Amino acid sequence: MRSVPEVHKHVHIEWRGGTCRVKWWSGEYLAGGRKRYESKGGFTDEETATQHGLDKLYEIRHGTHVKNRDGATPMPEWCDAWMDSMDVGMLTEKNYRDIIKVHIKPYFERMSVADVDVITYRAFRKHIATRVGKGRASNVMMILGMILDDAVPRLIKVSPVERNRKRGRFTKKPKERKRDLSVEVVDQLARNAEVFFGNGTGKVLVWTMAMTGMRPGELFGLPREYCYPNWPASDPRLDEDEEERYADDLERYGLGLLPAIRVQQQTQYHQRKLHVMDPKYDSKRTLVIPPFLAEMLKEQLASHDGPWVFPALMGGSLAATDFDAYYWRSIADGVDERGGRKPRPALPEVPLFKGKRMYLLRHGHKAWLDEDGHSRFAVESRMGHEVGGVEGTYSSVTVPMERAIMDALQKRWETFQARGAGCE
Numbered sequence: 001m002r003s004v005p006e007v008h009k010h011v012h013i014e015w016r017g018g019t020c021r022v023k024w025w026s027g028e029y030l031a032g033g034r035k036r037y038e039s040k041g042g043f044t045d046e047e048t049a050t051q052h053g054l055d056k057l058y059e060i061r062h063g064t065h066v067k068n069r070d071g072a073t074p075m076p077e078w079c080d081a082w083m084d085s086m087d088v089g090m091l092t093e094k095n096y097r098d099i100i101k102v103h104i105k106p107y108f109e110r111m112s113v114a115d116v117d118v119i120t121y122r123a124f125r126k127h128i129a130t131r132v133g134k135g136r137a138s139n140v141m142m143i144l145g146m147i148l149d150d151a152v153p154r155l156i157k158v159s160p161v162e163r164n165r166k167r168g169r170f171t172k173k174p175k176e177r178k179r180d181l182s183v184e185v186v187d188q189l190a191r192n193a194e195v196f197f198g199n200g201t202g203k204v205l206v207w208t209m210a211m212t213g214m215r216p217g218e219l220f221g222l223p224r225e226y227c228y229p230n231w232p233a234s235d236p237r238l239d240e241d242e243e244e245r246y247a248d249d250l251e252r253y254g255l256g257l258l259p260a261i262r263v264q265q266q267t268q269y270h271q272r273k274l275h276v277m278d279p280k281y282d283s284k285r286t287l288v289i290p291p292f293l294a295e296m297l298k299e300q301l302a303s304h305d306g307p308w309v310f311p312a313l314m315g316g317s318l319a320a321t322d323f324d325a326y327y328w329r330s331i332a333d334g335v336d337e338r339g340g341r342k343p344r345p346a347l348p349e350v351p352l353f354k355g356k357r358m359y360l361l362r363h364g365h366k367a368w369l370d371e372d373g374h375s376r377f378a379v380e381s382r383m384g385h386e387v388g389g390v391e392g393t394y395s396s397v398t399v400p401m402e403r404a405i406m407d408a409l410q411k412r413w414e415t416f417q418a419r420g421a422g423c424e
Contacts, residue, residue: 011053012037013046022049024056073155075108075116082147090275091268096143103128103140104147113151118160121148181364183416185352186210189361192331192347197313202331204293204300205310209358211409212261212287213365213383216358218279220319221267222309228259228289228297235262253286258402259294261287263384267319274320283384288402290410328358372408375401 010025021041028036038056043049079100086093107124108116124144128137145161152159186206193202209219225234232249253260263286266279278284289297297309304311312318321327334349353360362383369379377395380387382405387395 010057011050013049013053016041019044020046020049022053024053024060027060072112072114075111075113076105078113078151078155079105079108079147082150090270090277094270095139099140099143100147103132104144113148113155116148116156116160118162121160121162178360178363179352181210181352181361181367183412185350186361186364187416188348188350189331189353192334192350193327195345195347196327196331198344200296200300200303201310202327204296206331206361207293207296208261208289208310209361210365211290211293213362213369214261214263214287215266215280215362215384216323217266217268217319218263219310220308220317220323221265221276222261222263223265223307224301224309226262226264227301227309228261228294229255230301231260231262249286252399253288258288258399258406259291261289261297263287267317269317269320274317279384281384281386283386285381285384287382288406290406290413292410292413324358332356332358368409368412369405372405374405374408378402378405 012023014021014023019041020043021039022043023037023039026036026038030036040049040052043052083093083097083100086096088096107127111120121144125137125141128140131137132140145159145163148156148161149159190203190206193206194200196202205219208214209216214222224230225236232246232253235246235249237243237246249262252258262284263279264284265276268275268277300309304315306315308317310318312321318327330347332350332353333355334347335344337346338344366379366383369382375395375397377387377391378397378401381397386392
């Protein structure tokens with residue numbers, strides 16, 4: 001082995017057979033005090049090999065060098081380290097771990113992080129698109145993208161993830177088809193739900209989602225103390241930093257004031273346990289409700305003494321059930337008459353929601369608010385969305401805004417009633 005000229009004393013060349021190898025000092029020392037070198041072989045001339053070594057020294061001096069042993073980190077090992085470093089919600093973590101275990105690790109099992117170049121990335125994208133639906137494939141690629149992006153600059157110099165590139169065939173992003181939500185459709189869903197539950201719980205559940213836009217987990221996790229007519233007098237006041245809000249709520253909401261629900265939490269079922277957690281995106285908020293719904297909720301709370309406003313058929317939490325399969329599909333798609341010990345009349349199909357998600361009631365609520373011309377800030381705040389920019393900084397939801405929303409929703413109900421099609 002010989003060194004290149006003195007100016008390049010940290011680069012050494014050695015020939016092995018018909019090729020030469022270049023070695024360069026990594027800038028580190030071994031435990032015994034000797035310099036730690038890295039190397040690359042396969043060169044056919046010393047000039048190219050030397051230039052490669054000099055390039056590596058330049059990267060080391062400027063902090064852009066990726067050590068050979070770091071780039072050789074196995075992808076499965078890096079995926080585990082990446083996942084352990086993430087601080088996300090419980091359901092998000094479960095989704096990430098499932099995707100890594102089922103899709104990413106098996107494909108990249110024999111590869112290092114440095115092996116994943118742009119061609120490998122494209123091959124995986126094509127591979128996953130043939131095995132799962134478009135929505136799932138998009139989530140898989142999103143997570144792989146984060147894993148590879150976070151490998152820069154320690155394990156790889158640049159991420160192979162392609163974004164906003166024009167190569168390849170253009171594919172228009174599919175959008176879920178929606179149709180206008182009418183009060184008549186909500187009424188039919190509510191009637192079906194009332195029959196299915198065998199009591200008023202199902203009816204009030206449907207009307208509450210349609211008139212508030214609450215997410216399912218927020219509805220299932222709504223406790224008595226955060227629901228009209230109990231709230232805000234019954235607020236547990238768990239946060240000592242919120243004393244000003246508690247005082248304002250008592251002056252603004254409740255009996256004789258604006259009837260409202262407080263969205264303070266949601267429930268999710270995971271690993272055979274019911275978890276109570278903050279709403280999605282920490283979107284705690286107060287939702288004024290129209291008077292007709294206030295009366296429904298008052299009757300609903302008086303009908304049982306359970307902790308949840310909307311209990312399951314057996315009295316527990318709806319979050320602990322497969323609500324979509326066991327409840328919603330029958331309510332939306334209709335079912336035949338049932339006899340036996342627990343007879344039930346047939347439920348008619350609701351065409352607008354046949355095969356569709358309950359979540360579209362939330363979308364319909366947003367459309368109602370937009371149709372009625374309410375303040376954008378008030379609408380987005382009600383939906384639990386963060387409003388950015390100057391508008392988000394300087395705007396606030398005022399009492400007149402809330403009263404306008406309450407009155408518009410009540411008017412929809414009264415117009416429906418005037419047509420003689422109201423709930424009995």
